[in-house]
Amino acid sequence: MAKKNLIIDDKNDDGIDRKGFIRCMAWAGTGIFWMMSGGVLKSYGMSQMIDKTTGGLKKGLVMPPSDFSFVQISDSHIGFNKPANPDVVGTLRAAIEKINAMPTAPSFILHTGDLSHLAQPDEFDTLDQALKAVKSEKIFYVPGEHDVLNGNNKEFLARYGKGTKGDGWYSFDSHGVHFIGLVNVVNTAEGGLGVLGNDQLNWLQDDLKGVSNSTPVVVFAHIPLWAVYPQWGWGTRDSAQVLSYLKRFGSVTVLNGHIHQTMQKVEGNITFHTATSTAFPQPQPGAAPAPGPMKVPAEKLRGLLGLTSVHYMEHDHTLAITDTPLTEAADKVSQ
Amino acid sequence: MQFTRKLIVITGLSVTVMAAVAAIKPGDPSVEKYKNLKVLPKNISSKELSKIMVDEFQDDLGISCNFCHAENKDTHRPDYASDEKPEKQIARYMMRLTIGINKKYFKLRHPMIGDSALVITCVTCHHGSPRPENATSQ
Numbered sequence: 449m450a451k452k453n454l455i456i457d458d459k460n461d462d463g464i465d466r467k468g469f470i471r472c473m474a475w476a477g478t479g480i481f482w483m484m485s486g487g488v489l490k491s492y493g494m495s496q497m498i499d500k501t502t503g504g505l506k507k508g509l510v511m512p513p514s515d516f517s518f519v520q521i522s523d524s525h526i527g528f529n530k531p532a533n534p535d536v537v538g539t540l541r542a543a544i545e546k547i548n549a550m551p552t553a554p555s556f557i558l559h560t561g562d563l564s565h566l567a568q569p570d571e572f573d574t575l576d577q578a579l580k581a582v583k584s585e586k587i588f589y590v591p592g593e594h595d596v597l598n599g600n601n602k603e604f605l606a607r608y609g610k611g612t613k614g615d616g617w618y619s620f621d622s623h624g625v626h627f628i629g630l631v632n633v634v635n636t637a638e639g640g641l642g643v644l645g646n647d648q649l650n651w652l653q654d655d656l657k658g659v660s661n662s663t664p665v666v667v668f669a670h671i672p673l674w675a676v677y678p679q680w681g682w683g684t685r686d687s688a689q690v691l692s693y694l695k696r697f698g699s700v701t702v703l704n705g706h707i708h709q710t711m712q713k714v715e716g717n718i719t720f721h722t723a724t725s726t727a728f729p730q731p732q733p734g735a736a737p738a739p740g741p742m743k744v745p746a747e748k749l750r751g752l753l754g755l756t757s758v759h760y761m762e763h764d765h766t767l768a769i770t771d772t773p774l775t776e777a778a779d780k781v782s783q
Numbered sequence: 784m785q786f787t788r789k790l791i792v793i794t795g796l797s798v799t800v801m802a803a804v805a806a807i808k809p810g811d812p813s814v815e816k817y818k819n820l821k822v823l824p825k826n827i828s829s830k831e832l833s834k835i836m837v838d839e840f841q842d843d844l845g846i847s848c849n850f851c852h853a854e855n856k857d858t859h860r861p862d863y864a865s866d867e868k869p870e871k872q873i874a875r876y877m878m879r880l881t882i883g884i885n886k887k888y889f890k891l892r893h894p895m896i897g898d899s900a901l902v903i904t905c906v907t908c909h910h911g912s913p914r915p916e917n918a919t920s921q
Binding site: 594681 | 829834836848858910
């Protein structure tokens with residue numbers, strides 16, 4: 449019944465009406481499929497797409513055509529071993545199984561930080577070893593604050609920062625989309641807010657000079673570039689400057705991690721999206737005295753972890769974002 | 784003859800020096816030199832220190848580095864050695880308090896912050912909050 453009511457006033461033939469949009473927003477915690485076209489979102493519930501018994505796409509379901517796709521994973525926290533998830537390697541492997549089960553292998557993976565829990569070489573080694581199993585051509589990284597603990601980002605840069613600028617920021621082009629990896633965890637502000645700093649902002653301004661307004665832009669960084677909940681440090685102090693640089697582009701997607709839960713916001717031409725963690729959930733903003741690992745019943749854990757996949761259609765310049773939880777079915781696959 | 788004797792002495796000295804150098808334990812790369820540690824051990828490893836900062840302070844008090852560590856005005860990065868912020872002094876006092884309680888009342892012989900054997904830890908009172916409930920505001 450709810451499914452039939454999802455789209456009842458589809459005047460623009462874009463697959464969404466206001467009521468449907470609000471309903472879909474309410475499903476954010478369980479995973480939704482997003483398509484963006486000129487700032488207008490199309491959304492579909494993952495419950496309609498995912499086969500609960502296999503954990504994969506429902507049989508016969510055809511994914512929208514796309515020229516290429518990529519997957520975002522985040523907050524693997526390798527080395528974490530508290531009760532919220534004593535097996536973070538296992539849940540990372542479940543995410544990898546999900547990626548490898550996709551009908552078309554993603555062109556690349558974006559890891560939006562907190563690869564490790566304590567920035568230790570053995571933790572990075574374990575992550576690298578696990579990610580060798582992923583079926584994708586390349587993995588791009590940005591650091592989380594856990595990867596640069598105690599002011600030491602040397603280990604991260606030595607492993608993942610080749611060819612990057614400053615503390616590890618960089619950009620690249622793929623299939624007509626301009627990707628920008630930003631670092632907002634090395635300099636942090638009061639209250640734990642992220643900071644980009646003038647050097648990086650100047651570089652970004654310069655980097656965007658050669659990019660046409662019609663080029664879709666994807667920005668990825670660890671701490672959200674929008675004020676999710678500044679009281680917990682879930683925002684970036686100087687993000688307004690970044691957003692001002694991005695105003696002229698027709699399609700901008702900002703992908704972040706850090707808060708270990710799916711959140712989405714559309715502001716003009718910019719879609720903000722935060723990914724779930726592959727390791728442990730965190731409380732919703734304000735639902736606890738402070739952020740931190742949240743212990744949930746074991747059978748619910750993988751429903752709160754997951755990955756994000758993004759499909760891009762070149763002709764329409766649209767990006768479709770899908771959040772997929774690590775359902776129990778994924779456990780069976782990984783065993 | 785004299786030349787041979789000299790050669791033996793030089794060779795012997797060289798071997799002794801090389802053996803002495805080899806006997807010195809190579810620096811443990813996991814042990815970094817931290818400036819201004821006053822409660823935590825000066826030879827603490829990077830992993831141990833990071834674990835304390837994350838598990839004891841970040842998770843148990845729900846804070847980030849800047850809560851105690853001042854910002855370096857030039858680099859805008861946390862200045863971990865600086866004692867500028869009073870919160871850092873309070874953190875030291877709290878660590879000593881925690882160690883003292885575990886020693887005096889729970890008879891732990893060499894309690895150290897981060898030990899799994901500690902009976903009383905930060906979270907005992909803080910419960911994820913920077914200031915424990917019922918604490919009077921200053």
